[in-house]
Amino acid sequence: MKLRVRRDAKPIGLTILAVLYSLSLFGGFLAPYNHRSQAKTTPFLPPTRIHWVAAQGDAQGAFHLRPFIYRPRITDRLMFAYEEDPAQRFPLRFFVRGESYHWLGLIESSWHLLGIEGDENSPRLHLLGTDNLGRDVLARLLYAGQISLVIGPIGLLLAYLLGVSLGAISGYFGGWLDSVLMRAAEIVMSLPTLILILAFRAAFPLSITPRQVATMMITIFAAVGWAEVARLTRNLAFAERVKDYVTAAISLGASNSRIIARHIIPNLSTPLLTQFALTAPTFILAEITLSFLGVGVQEPSASWGTMLADAKDLSVLKNYWWMLVPVACVFLTALAFQLLGEKAEDSAAN
């Protein structure tokens, strides 16, 4: 089957996004450990190898239906190199009880999809290795997704609430209100976004709690994002207000606020939704970038941006490739949104 890039772009984009969002939504369950728990004896542990065939002993070469792992043994304390100790097998189990987590920050649970049988002394199953503090990279990746995939869109949603109402009012009434609002929007838009965001960021103290960080970022995104939405809505509403259904509503004696809220805005929903999907990745990336630059999400909380900041170190880049997995997540997210927004026209590439 030949893949037709343009035609299949939308479903592929949607599928990637659905997978990314549901993986991070169920991150606590899917990852074998909590994103904060540290295995201090095994920093920079490479991804745990899963075996089916025994490596040593009297049963060497024997096949086991249930996969198992070996205990890692540190061989180089300076560079953190490990080897497996094949003395004892530790079988994998599905649906095990382990470290507790909060699903959606509400429901506490300790069920995990995968895990290792045994007590605290049995080796840990790190499918994507561990970071400098021995934390499970997979758990952090999924947990960080909950932040990185959500903060941007919420900020954008707020920007839409603000922008759509201001834009609709501006376009409907026109006059001096229109010129003042649109002039303000133009000024906000006439600044390079990232520099503006940095300037906004400087207005908040440097070290703040995770909740404050989220609030701050959402506020910043709304403050920066409303302008473009307002302008778009204004132009759409401006064209809409001379249409027959608006005239009909006016002659029926509907109030201005009712016409705007119940007649005009619902009619603009399609272009506004399209624009939302097109702008969402910019805001997701803005959060990741801010966190990467050290002015967004902070430890012990995690974002794909902070994880990338941890991986930026030269020795990490050279030696511990699994620390770079967030790069793939960021790329996939951006690609998915790009595919979603890809125009159906121009099929020359097919």
Next chain:
Amino acid sequence: MNSLSTAIIQLILKRLAIAVPTLLLISLISFALVNAAPGDAFAELKQDPRVTEETVQRLREQYGLDRPLLARYGTWLRGVVRGDFGTSLSEQLPVTKLIGARLGNTLKLSITATFLALLLALPLGALAAKRRGSWLDRITSACALVSISTPRLVLAIVALVFAARTGLFPIGNVRSLNVADDWSAASLLDGWHHLLLPAVVMSLPLTAMYLRQARNGLLEVLSADFIRTARAKGLSEWAVLGKHAARVAAGPLITLFGYAIAALLSGSVIVETVMSWPGIGQLAVNATRTRDIPVLMAVVLLAAVMLLLGNLIADVLQLIVDPRLRGHAKEAQRS
């Protein structure tokens, strides 16, 4: 005076008249925002038991942080008009000096990137349009899609991994420590060696953008009547593409070029920070971290000026390329 230069001068004057109040407003808003925050550059100092309350107070007075907002804005503005952007709070150096030292690096990076992008995108785009549907067209389209959807952050980190693993490229800074800063061959070569990787990272998304626009723009133009006329006249394919089609297809490309200048600072923030390139973007990030307000204000202003300048350059180029616009400008003037 011919109509072209009149139109250009009119445009510049009109833009200047808008630019001054816009810049004033932008600076006032950002000044109020940045200064409205609780705490300032010396707030962290207070935590230090060795620093007395009086010292912090004296520092505040010295830097004028104890005065009301509007008064401070007035002082700042008077300084800016005279070319004085104040003193950096964290580096104890004049802001102009800090910016001046780094502006050159940022410009070097972005001009090289733009040049690389145009050099690659225009011929490839033209070829892709001419041989539409060929393997070349498919490959360039796919590459363009991937590089447009790859965030610069990802590109920069991938480049960093490449440099770290292969050791082919130096990481960070504009030149090696043991190489003198002069015009000798060794120094130039070393400079280029440092520049190449960040410039490629900067230029990839630009290349993709230009390539797409060049290809689609040309395709649109090539189906126009005047191209058929040109071909029917028996003009060579080169003359048709290079002279007739290119002129019309250049319009949107120039607009993109203007956007690129405008977005230059935003784009360089990430590349410069990841790849340790000592430019304006890195300065802006450091200033945010240390809440160095004078530096931040200067960068915001610089970014706004770049944006206005980018739009102006794009519009002037547009006037030069497309004679139809000159007439419109006059009509707009009359009405």
